[in-house]
Structure formats: C-alpha cells, structure tokens
Amino acid sequence: MNDAAMNYRDQTAPVRERFAKLHARPVVLAVESIGRRFEGESGPVVAIDSVSFEAHRRELICLIGASGCGKSTLIRILAGLDEPTSGRMLLDGQETRGPGRDRGMVFQGYTLFPWRTVSENVMFGLEIAGTAKSLAEEEAQHWIELVGLTRFADAYPHQLSGGMKQRVAIARALANRPRILLMDEPFGALDAQTRAQMQAYLLQIWRQVEVTIVFVTHDLEEAVHLADRIVVMGANPGRVLEIIEVPVPRPRSSAQFEDPLFVATKRHLEHLIHGERAAPIDMLPHIRLTTVGDDVE
Amino acid sequence: MARTTDWLAVRKELPGQRAAVLAVLSFVLPVLLWSFISYVPFVWHPNVKITQPGSVDYFQTDMLVENAVFAQENQRAAAEGRAPAAGYPANPIYLPPPHAVVRALYTGFTTPPRLPSEPWLHQSLWHSLQVIGWGFFLSSLFGVPIGILSGTFAFFSKLQEPFLEFFRYLPAPAFGALAVAVLGIYDAPKIAIIFIGTFFQQVLVVANTTRKLDVSLLEAAQTLGASRAQLLFKVVVPGIVVDLYTDMRILLGWAWTYLIVAELVGTTSGITYFINQQARYRNYENVYAAIMLIGIIGLGSDLVLAFIGGRLFPWRPEARRSNLGRLLRFFASPRARPPVGEAAT
Numbered sequence: 001m002n003d004a005a006m007n008y009r010d011q012t013a014p015v016r017e018r019f020a021k022l023h024a025r026p027v028v029l030a031v032e033s034i035g036r037r038f039e040g041e042s043g044p045v046v047a048i049d050s051v052s053f054e055a056h057r058r059e060l061i062c063l064i065g066a067s068g069c070g071k072s073t074l075i076r077i078l079a080g081l082d083e084p085t086s087g088r089m090l091l092d093g094q095e096t097r098g099p100g101r102d103r104g105m106v107f108q109g110y111t112l113f114p115w116r117t118v119s120e121n122v123m124f125g126l127e128i129a130g131t132a133k134s135l136a137e138e139e140a141q142h143w144i145e146l147v148g149l150t151r152f153a154d155a156y157p158h159q160l161s162g163g164m165k166q167r168v169a170i171a172r173a174l175a176n177r178p179r180i181l182l183m184d185e186p187f188g189a190l191d192a193q194t195r196a197q198m199q200a201y202l203l204q205i206w207r208q209v210e211v212t213i214v215f216v217t218h219d220l221e222e223a224v225h226l227a228d229r230i231v232v233m234g235a236n237p238g239r240v241l242e243i244i245e246v247p248v249p250r251p252r253s254s255a256q257f258e259d260p261l262f263v264a265t266k267r268h269l270e271h272l273i274h275g276e277r278a279a280p281i282d283m284l285p286h287i288r289l290t291t292v293g294d295d296v297e
Numbered sequence: 298m299a300r301t302t303d304w305l306a307v308r309k310e311l312p313g314q315r316a317a318v319l320a321v322l323s324f325v326l327p328v329l330l331w332s333f334i335s336y337v338p339f340v341w342h343p344n345v346k347i348t349q350p351g352s353v354d355y356f357q358t359d360m361l362v363e364n365a366v367f368a369q370e371n372q373r374a375a376a377e378g379r380a381p382a383a384g385y386p387a388n389p390i391y392l393p394p395p396h397a398v399v400r401a402l403y404t405g406f407t408t409p410p411r412l413p414s415e416p417w418l419h420q421s422l423w424h425s426l427q428v429i430g431w432g433f434f435l436s437s438l439f440g441v442p443i444g445i446l447s448g449t450f451a452f453f454s455k456l457q458e459p460f461l462e463f464f465r466y467l468p469a470p471a472f473g474a475l476a477v478a479v480l481g482i483y484d485a486p487k488i489a490i491i492f493i494g495t496f497f498q499q500v501l502v503v504a505n506t507t508r509k510l511d512v513s514l515l516e517a518a519q520t521l522g523a524s525r526a527q528l529l530f531k532v533v534v535p536g537i538v539v540d541l542y543t544d545m546r547i548l549l550g551w552a553w554t555y556l557i558v559a560e561l562v563g564t565t566s567g568i569t570y571f572i573n574q575q576a577r578y579r580n581y582e583n584v585y586a587a588i589m590l591i592g593i594i595g596l597g598s599d600l601v602l603a604f605i606g607g608r609l610f611p612w613r614p615e616a617r618r619s620n621l622g623r624l625l626r627f628f629a630s631p632r633a634r635p636p637v638g639e640a641a642t
Contacts, residue, residue: 099516105520114612128523157612
C-alpha cells in the first residue's frame, strides 16, 4: 500500500481541469471576514474570529470542524438567523443580511410543519410568495417527484421516517429556487444506512438542480464524499484552518471510500481537526471489580 | 408474561380493558360507599324517622329525631305507662339516599316551581349556561389574541405579563361588589366575575402555550421567506392550535368553578338560585341533583369537546385512534394543567 505516499494535493488531470472550470464560474456567495462575538458572563466570547471563503456557482462546499468551532453559528449567520458582529456576506455581489428566500435551509432537527401534508409543506414558500395555488401545487409536485416521495404527497409528517422528512425538507427549500441551499448537519440524526442513502440522494439532486450547496457536518467521510471543497474550521476561536480541494473524482460513489486519495484526504482532515488538540485521550483509573480472569481481551 | 398481569406497574399504561374497568370503578366506588352509608341501617344513621308519634306530643309522622332524644322520650313514656313512639333508623336530612337523588334528577325537571315567579330547573340551568358562555366567550375574545401576541413578541409579554401575574392572584369574587356598583344587579356583573376569573389565567396560559412552539419551525419559515405577519398567521397560529384547544377545554372548566360565586353576585340567579331555594325548602335531594347536573354538564361538554378535537386535527399522530380508545385515554390519563407558573420568569 502506498496510501502514505498519496497526498490529498495530488490531483489527477481531469480533477485539476474540473477545479479550474469551477473556479472560473462566478462567485455566488462571498463570506468576507465574518466574526461573531457573544457577551458571556466573564466577558465577550469569540465564537467566530474572522472567516472568509467563496462559493462558486453550483459548487458543493462542506464546512467541517470539531465541536465548538462555530460552524453551526456560521451557517446560521449565512441563513440570516443570526447577525455577525463583524464582516459581511455577499450574494451575487450584493450585501445581504437577515433571512430570505434566496437562501434555503435544511436543519438537523425535523422542521416540517406538522399540520401540513408533504405537498403543503413543499408549497409553503411559494404560497408565502403569493404564487397562485394551482401553480404552486404543480410546482410542488415536481419537487416531490424529484425527491422520490410522490406516493406520500398527501401524508402528514408524523407518518414519515426521518430520512423521508429530510427529503421533504430539501424539496421544500428547493421549491423556492434559492441561490444557495444551506444544510446544517441534515443527516446527523439518521442511522448509518439511511445517512448513506441520503448522501447519494443529495448528490443526485444537486446534479439535477441549479443550486450551490453549503453543507455543515462533523463527519469527515461525509465531507470528503460530498464536497468539491472543504472549509476546515478550528475552535477557540472559530476560524478557517484550511480550504481543501477534494481530489476524489466525480461522480462519487460509496466505493470510493477505499480510494487512496479519499483515505489520504480523510487522514489530512483528521490531522487538521484532531491533531490540533494535542492532549491524548485520558484513560480511566485502573480499578478492578471482578475476580474473574482477564478473559475479555 | 408476568409483567402484563401487574396492575401496579410503575409508570406503565394499563391495557385498554383494565383501564376501562378502573374508569367505571372510579364512579361506582363512591356510589357504593354512599349506598352503604344510606342503606345499611346500623352504619351511622344518627336519627330516627317517626312513623307513629305515640304519646310524645311534639313528635310528628315523618319527623327526624336524634337517636338519643327518641330513646329518652320512649324511656319516659314507658316509665309513665304511656304509648311509645315508633320509627326507623334514618340519616340526617342533608344526606338523602342515592335513589332519592336519582329520582330528583328526573322530578326536578317535571315539578313546576312553587311560586309562579320562580324559574323551572331547566330555565335556571339555561340561565347559568348563558352566563358561563358569555363570560368565557368575552374572555377568549380578548384573552386568546393577547396571549398569542404575548407569547410571540417579547414586547407584549414584558408590557403586560408582570401586571397580569399580579392581577391573577386577586380573587375574582372580591370584585363582586365593584361589579354590581358598575354593572348593575342582573347578568352583567356575573359575566364580569367569570371574565375576571378566566381572562388573566387565559392570557398567561395561551402565552405559555405559544412560547412552547418549536422555534426551529419559525426559523424554517423565515428561511422560506415568511414575513412577520406570515410567521404569526401561517406558523404560530396553526402550530399551537391543538394545544390551544386543550387549554380552552381546561380553562372552560375553570370558568365553571366561578359560576356559583358569580351567580350570588347581585340578584341570585340560575342554578345557584335553584340550589338555594331547594335548600331553603329542605329538598336536599334536589340540591344534590342540581350539583350533580353541573358535574354532568361539565364532564359531558369536556367529553364532547375532546371528541370533536380528535376529529378536528387530522395531522396529529393520535387522530387515527378509535373513539373508544380515545374515550378510555380521556379517563385513564391525568388531565395536564398548563403550568402557569412557568410563564413567570
């Protein structure tokens, strides 16, 4: 095995070409030295110091980092649900603040409206924008079809599984035709198998829809599997450690999890995120409460 | 299987049949106790009902006499060679036996009032229902919107809740004299008492329910482009309507508890007038019957509202359960009181 020799910077020619094309596309989202301070009891706490990155049209960016690095705060700021204390964000070159229909969001918790059916949930954004009901219904139908839930169009959220709920949430956000789809650990509450399925669905949806995705996760494999580029964040204070171009070619599949480039990228992420924390894992004190021999190991 | 036969499992639901048995028992047991005291002669029965006055000059037929007095008079009569009085053990007049009360539940509606100016029982009841209805309606008309605003906007919450927290400790009946002075002696002050008793709790309860709505639903709606008004009418209101409905059922129960006090304000009216008159005539079975009617109407209306609520909100996970199942759960589960105290922070 020459995994160790592989470097995540070793891009094959087609991948390099793809990134060149990607960077040539216009910038949809520009995050310019955004910072967020909270007033704590013992003085101000800096959650995010100064974060900058750009997302190009139809790029899929993952934000990753250890807990407490402010990645959730950052995506809430991007959604307009939180205000930055410094810096600004530009959407298509225009400064934006506050929530808006140009930035859709999928949350980790299930946020479908329980009193609305699947199709009524997907119609919400259109209805609010004043689209005629028949038109909104027709639109909703397309998006429900896209996420493969046509059979459940008239079901209520409590009748759906967790994965199905998140698919509806994606359809609901996309129905507004946002410039950016923000996803805050959307598959974090799902079991491993459903999560893998959802990742495949997301990649497929992303290919078929004109949308730029910013995806927050703490799962390294998920990030490498999904992203064009990964924004790696460090904690105390939250800041960008490195922005990585994922060298794994597209289309992605779960078979690539063994790919040397995939492994090398993942290892580098591990090093960045966990290597930063120098302290070794603490062991518990050695107290023996059984007289039986050491037959478990 | 051993576990399923356990009637006293800690924090476990009982299977439907057992819950049903216990629900029926909860009504049967008090009635059995009452019957036991009423029909078993040697249990209590501190009085004697005279059937034959004998030689005791102040005894009359159907008169209730204390056991000691009866024994004393008969002893004296025996000593003087006079004819003794006869009678059977009886309970005091204020504890009529169950069958008399059940009979009164029927005859109360068929017996005309003693005076032509007095209302029939059904007229008294209808009058009470109107007072409750208006009091609760007016309270809700203002209380629900104010509560929702208060639960949605910190501005309204801070502007009024501290005062309401103070005001809700003032007992509604304390305003009786004031209400009469301002509103006269007829129905208006009674409606006002029910309003005062309900309104302040209602605002706090509704505000609390509104605050319990998951914030992430509001955030999701915001990222979908909802304006402030749309958040209120398209997310907050439909989001809390199920809990609001339950709150209203509980609050209606509270309104009932103010009824008797309210009806004593000014000229006594409604079911309270009926109860007072019947007590004055010493028709205690009618008094019990009237009190029971209040309970029957209260529980009955709550059951009807619970039943309607089950059909009104098809999106709830429980909405698909059978009616019997819902009825059983209604009796088997403790009614959750809204935690008003939590609102004060």
